[in-house]
Amino acid sequence: MxxxxxxxxxxxxxxxxxxxxxxxxxxxxxxIHGSADLILGLAAFGFLHFWKTPPWLVVVLASLAGLVYLG
CATH class of the missing domain: 1.20.5 (Single alpha-helices involved in coiled-coils or other helix-helix interfaces)
Structure with a gap:
């Protein structure tokens, strides 16, 4: 049709x-305020899309990365 x-x-x-x-x-x-934010966002997308990581784990990893980045 x-x-x-x-x-x-x-x-x-x-x-x-x-x-x-x-x-x-x-x-x-x-x-997204700078290159570090962009890299973190692209890494999270890669974990979700290419490596099929569970979303809850990506949230935890991105949160930890954000805490390390912010000090």
Whole structure:
């Protein structure tokens, strides 16, 4: 059904845009202040996406890294 497939592709694109906007405004503008923050965020993403680490463990590790970074 080409019409249904086209509607789903459009919906998928809209959802991706909404997620990107939600990621930028509160997360990027409030949480990424320098290169160390960016590296920590990318490392957390890598643990979640590439190594399939459980989210609760990524939160704990990122929290500990933040505590070490902030002193």
């Amino acid at each position: 080409p019409t249904a497939q086209a509607a789903l592709r459009g919906t998928n694109a809209a959802v991706v845009e909404i997620l990107l906007a939600a990621m930028y405004d509160p997360v990027w503008t409030k949480g």
